[in-house]
Amino acid sequence: MQPRNFMAIWAVTSQGANICRKIARQFPGAHIYLGDKVKDPPPEAALFQSLQQAVEEKFGRYRSHVFVMAAGIAVRIIAPHVTSKLSDPAVLVADDSGNFVISLLSGHMGGANTLAHQLSRVLGATPVITTATDNARVPAIDQTARHRNLFMENPQAVKQVSMAFLAKKQVDRFDPGGWLDKEAGAWTNTLAEPLFTRHPGIMVHHDMTPVPEHILVLRPRNLYVGIGCNSATSFEEILEVLHTAFDKNRLSIQSINLLATIREKTGEPGLLQLSKHLQRPLIGITRHILDLVPDVPNPSLMVQRHMGVKSVCEAAAIMAADKGTLMVPKIKSGNVTVAVASCT
Structure with a gap:
């Protein structure tokens, strides 16, 4: 598999093209794609006749996509290409006046939430984040794992941990290396041994000792x-x-x-x-x-x-x-x- 490029920025209007250029100047490696009817496109932009066909060709080639257009257009364009939260790129939408930046897809695993805040600072816009853990100000364990470079062995267990955080229920954690102390220390019950019960739990360790399937297993690269x-x-x-x-x-x-x-x-x-x-x-x-x-x-x-x-x-x-x-x-x-x- 070829490594994916960093960011594709899409627009279909001249005003949107100006937003694209503003973003690209602050994010080296970003590529601009503009509709061929945009007047006076910048020389660094690639032009397309059909947004649908262009996105179909490029969607899997980038780690993130920013659509400077109506959110509804972006949703319809990307819908056929969305497969899994584990592999989908980050997708964001900005209006062509630069007032709002919406984290639309892959907010945690793909980093769209973080990118929304970064783009908002560049544009002077308001970030729009809708993921429950972010708005409830509880740990987003999948995002934390990504930031800490921890491999999620069973990502299906993330949901149980997140729901427990939101409900303020007990979450056990076996993490002898202290990888999640900063983000999840106050939200978890620390275990001295990986002796998990029915409660949701997190194990951060290189040991392959079996644990119950509802326990989220994170592998540190140590x-x-x-x-x-x-x-x-x-x-x-x-x-x-x-x-x-x-x-x-x-x-x-x-x-x-x-x-x-x-x-x-x-x-x-x-x-x-x-x-x-x-x-x-x-x-x-x-x-x-x-x-x-x-x-x-x-x-x-x-x-x-x-x-x-x-x-x-x-x-x-x-x-x-x-x-x-x-x-x-x-x-x-x-x-x-x-x-x-x-x-x-």
Whole structure:
């Protein structure tokens, strides 16, 4: 899947075109689309004959759309393309006088509510936000998860948590890393262990221990994977060892922040493919930095002889995690070694 562009701004009148330009000047990477009957369109704008056809072509290519026109037009135009709150782009509507900015679609997950406030400041407009949690001033847990870069494993559980917040009912939270302390600390009952009951709840952790299906599971990206491998080791072999390490230790793959290895191995095709597959960066660490780890549990004379360091995977994981805690010591299988460290 190709990465989506940032923002498309749409208008069908000259007055709307002026609003588009004002927005685009403040949001680098925004693209302007204007009806071909707009007089004196700016040179940076792309022109369309049919708004319906143009939106059909571009809707999935942008993370956000701003329609400078009547809300009813925007609703009818986007309706055939709306699929899921988990994947729909943010959709906003501004009137062509610049008085109001409406968050129309994907207010939390897509960031439309936040964008509505930003656009309103640019235009001197009034933001119109209709999501219940925002107006009741209770935590919007899906929006918070997005801001904290927490992966929602079961987004269907968001509704129960949000409804409990709105009704001021108990919500339990197991969050040993304190990821939601600021936003949800005052609204939740903190658990020392993931022992949930019938109450709605939130678990923020990398551990794959099963919890009741009504508990919202959020995965923090706090795991750092150190990998060593022989030259030309296949992607499939590396991936298999990685999954073995995570399954054996009940860790979520979604909690991986990045992959790390010795700098000389960053060009290995198998590692590069793994990075692409997981959509996580691969970093290379110099021998000098790897040797700063004083006591790796499993030093290797073979690695010392061939790479000039006593450890690759364990030292790389620890240093990538900013001298974090080694959670999974070296696992060796075939041509691959894997270790995992955490950083809260």
